[in-house]
Amino acid sequence: MKSRIKATLTCALGLALLLLVAIAAGAPPAGAGEPMPSVPTQSATGATEADLWHSIRQGAAGYTSLPNPRAGVLIQSDGEQWRHLRNGPVATYGTWALGGIVGALALFFLLRGRIRIDGARTGRTVERFNLVERAAHWLTAVSFIILAFTGLNLLYGRALLLPLIGAGPFAALTGWGKLAHNYLGFAFIAGIVLIFLMWVRHNLPDRTDFTWILRAGGLFAKGVHPPAKKFNAGQKVIFWSTVGGGAILGFTGIQLLFPFSFGTLADMQLYQIIHAVTALALAVIILAHIYIGSIGMEGAMAAMGSGQVEEQWAREHHSLWVAEIKGEPAPRHHHAPAE
Numbered sequence: 001m002k003s004r005i006k007a008t009l010t011c012a013l014g015l016a017l018l019l020l021v022a023i024a025a026g027a028p029p030a031g032a033g034e035p036m037p038s039v040p041t042q043s044a045t046g047a048t049e050a051d052l053w054h055s056i057r058q059g060a061a062g063y064t065s066l067p068n069p070r071a072g073v074l075i076q077s078d079g080e081q082w083r084h085l086r087n088g089p090v091a092t093y094g095t096w097a098l099g100g101i102v103g104a105l106a107l108f109f110l111l112r113g114r115i116r117i118d119g120a121r122t123g124r125t126v127e128r129f130n131l132v133e134r135a136a137h138w139l140t141a142v143s144f145i146i147l148a149f150t151g152l153n154l155l156y157g158r159a160l161l162l163p164l165i166g167a168g169p170f171a172a173l174t175g176w177g178k179l180a181h182n183y184l185g186f187a188f189i190a191g192i193v194l195i196f197l198m199w200v201r202h203n204l205p206d207r208t209d210f211t212w213i214l215r216a217g218g219l220f221a222k223g224v225h226p227p228a229k230k231f232n233a234g235q236k237v238i239f240w241s242t243v244g245g246g247a248i249l250g251f252t253g254i255q256l257l258f259p260f261s262f263g264t265l266a267d268m269q270l271y272q273i274i275h276a277v278t279a280l281a282l283a284v285i286i287l288a289h290i291y292i293g294s295i296g297m298e299g300a301m302a303a304m305g306s307g308q309v310e311e312q313w314a315r316e317h318h319s320l321w322v323a324e325i326k327g328e329p330a331p332r333h334h335h336a337p338a339e
Contacts, residue, residue, distance in 0.1 A: 082269040090273060091155055094280040101284045105291045115297040117313050118223050125308040126322065133198055134307055140191030140242070143184045148283050150177035155276060185253045192246035199239060202230045208320065209233035225316040227331060232318070238289050245282040249275060 129137070153161060153174060162170045211226050212233040218224035226232075231239065252275040255261075259268050293300045299313035314322045323330045 076265055078266055078269060082273065085273060086155075086276065090276050090280075094155070094276070097280060097284050098287075101287050105288065105296075109291075109296065112220065114295060115219065117298055117310065118225075118316060119312045122311045124311045126311050126314050126325065127307055128303040128309045128314070129307045131307065134304055136191055136194035136198060137304055139187060140195055140246075143188040143191060144282075144286065146180055146184055147188055148279065148286075150181040151276075151279055152283075153177050154181075182257055185250070185257070188246065189250040192243060192250065195239075196243050199231070200243075203236045203239040205233075205236065209236065225319070227319045228317065228321070229324070230318060230321040234292075238285060241282065241285045245278050245285075248278045249282070252278070 154177075157170065157174060161173075165173070206229070208227055208229060209232070212228055215221075215224055215226040217232060217234050218226060252271040255263060255271045256268065256275065263271070293304065299310050302309050311322070319331050322328070
């Protein structure tokens with residue numbers, strides 16, 4: 001009897017021990033359901049969690065198994081500075097510059113009116129620009145105008161255009177505009193190269209430019225026409241601004257069109273700011289050029305239309321050039337009678 005009781009107690013004790021082991025193995029660790037206290041961790045190098053996040057905010061790169069090594073950068077804080085600069089000073093001063101030139105040209109037109117041909121018309125014309133020159137000019141001009149509008153949409157469209165036309169039309173317009181901007185950029189670059197090769201020799205500064213500048217090109221006084229060659233000082237400023245600005249836009253545009261092919265993310269942000277500022281400055285200059293070449297001066301539009309200009313117009317605004325192509329003695333000064 002005693003041996004049977006002893007065997008029974010031994011079996012019961014063994015089962016109890018097995019049950020306790022099973023419960024202990026499946027039970028969660030102590031405090032697992034409670035929130036862990038927030039304490040700074042420390043790496044093997046002695047850096048705390050705060051140090052780690054500070055490094056991340058500074059753009060430190062970590063390890064990534066992705067084929068793109070830039071994916072190791074968790075946070076790029078310079079992006080905030082780029083966004084504030086683009087949406088702040090660049091957009092603000094750009095608005096003032098564009099609005100200022102439009103207002104100044106409108107005021108000039110009201111006060112000065114259209115610059116007319118002062119002398120009697122001869123009924124004869126001279127060729128101002130040939131077909132190749134006009135084609136290169138319009139290639140550059142048309143592509144720049146489209147690039148300007150699509151670029152302005154990228155800078156101002158979300159704030160100005162989106163509330164007016166709605167999200168759907170704005171998204172479609174911006175999408176097509178981006179495609180046009182990307183591809184027409186190459187047409188603009190080609191136009192810049194062509195006009196540089198054709199006209200650079202005519203746009204080198206010379207002493208006649210000083211006379212033209214001192215008389216402000218006769219823009220503010222009727223009957224005053226300082227002597228000028230094929231391009232006067234004002235046109236030379238526009239030429240070099242277009243060529244120089246176009247070179248900057250072409251270089252930065254290619255960097256942005258093929259991102260990370262030539263630089264880092266920080267480089268892309270810098271190129272974008274340079275691209276935007278240069279485009280805004282060039283747009284201001286081109287607006288003045290468009291004004292003078294259209295409603296601002298009588299007879300100027302024909303130069304890039306048919307290529308033929310009234311001889312009297314040519315003698316008043318480019319007297320040295322007319323004398324050169326006609327084999328005449330160079331006039332010292334040319335004053336047409338005032339109205």
